[in-house]
Amino acid sequence: MKLIRIMIFGAALLAAVGIIVAVGRHDRRALKESLPPPSRSIILPTKPGTYFGVYATHVPDSYAGVSAFATVTGVRPRLAVYYSGWREPFRTAFAATAAKDGVVPLVQIEPTRVSLVAIASGRYDAYLSSYAESVRAYPHPVILSVGHEMNGSWYSWGYRHASPSAFVAAWRHIVSVFRAAGANNVTWLWTVNIVHDSQNRRIPRPGPWWPGSSYVTWVGIDGYYYNSSRKFAPLFGPTIAAVREFTRDPILIAETAVAPAAGQPEKISDLFGGIRSYGLLGFVWFDAPGSQDWRLSSPAAIAAFRRDAQKFEKPTS
Numbered sequence: 001m002k003l004i005r006i007m008i009f010g011a012a013l014l015a016a017v018g019i020i021v022a023v024g025r026h027d028r029r030a031l032k033e034s035l036p037p038p039s040r041s042i043i044l045p046t047k048p049g050t051y052f053g054v055y056a057t058h059v060p061d062s063y064a065g066v067s068a069f070a071t072v073t074g075v076r077p078r079l080a081v082y083y084s085g086w087r088e089p090f091r092t093a094f095a096a097t098a099a100k101d102g103v104v105p106l107v108q109i110e111p112t113r114v115s116l117v118a119i120a121s122g123r124y125d126a127y128l129s130s131y132a133e134s135v136r137a138y139p140h141p142v143i144l145s146v147g148h149e150m151n152g153s154w155y156s157w158g159y160r161h162a163s164p165s166a167f168v169a170a171w172r173h174i175v176s177v178f179r180a181a182g183a184n185n186v187t188w189l190w191t192v193n194i195v196h197d198s199q200n201r202r203i204p205r206p207g208p209w210w211p212g213s214s215y216v217t218w219v220g221i222d223g224y225y226y227n228s229s230r231k232f233a234p235l236f237g238p239t240i241a242a243v244r245e246f247t248r249d250p251i252l253i254a255e256t257a258v259a260p261a262a263g264q265p266e267k268i269s270d271l272f273g274g275i276r277s278y279g280l281l282g283f284v285w286f287d288a289p290g291s292q293d294w295r296l297s298s299p300a301a302i303a304a305f306r307r308d309a310q311k312f313e314k315p316t317s
Contacts, residue, residue, distance in 0.1 A: 051282030053079025220254030232274025
């Protein structure tokens, strides 16, 4: 009887172990199935001179401005930029239209009047996860930037309004949420302002806001030609040098234009020449009214843009 009880106990124990193993496998399978499949990893080319982009009026509600700019200049953009308010969803329709045109959407997400500490603590994870799911489901590359020009004082997330450490923590958290969602098609563009503004006032060097190379793909730099004395090297050179102190990541001039009073034809040539001489990815032209009307304003400016754009080497996929 004792032997029988031992045999029965042994059989029961083996059965129990089998059940536990089976349940464990089932739980792991269920957990795996509950996670979103990762998007296809997409790494955009980083050959210098690859990218010309544009921000046009009425995007992302309409793609017409991008198409009109391409028609006027004879240059098809590689990047189409739009600015996105916090809690605004990913504009899938605009992105899909851009993809059909061979254009990559570049989204500047603006956390206006939103606590960076709250972002880092996870308070907005529902919004971020939903956004990440939409991006993951989009089968093409997307460039995302959050809180651009943070070393300037004019935005709520920037200098004197939020600490650099809070910005870094928020940036890292956002990137981590997207990665956890499997959004592997994102190129992360960390965008700073030039270290001198239009009145030649000093803007803080961007180093304190650097989140680390594992959280950034490309660096963006914003700066404008406000007057005729401005040239590429003194305008962008000091900021490029400051960035190169902590990263060798590719650099894109993420927002620029030439004021009509600055002499658009000459400065457009200087802009294209600067991109080549510094070996940068390219630039995004802000073709819309802002602090002034930055749009190409004359046949001579349009002709200069067309002529110099043709010197850009065609990108390779």
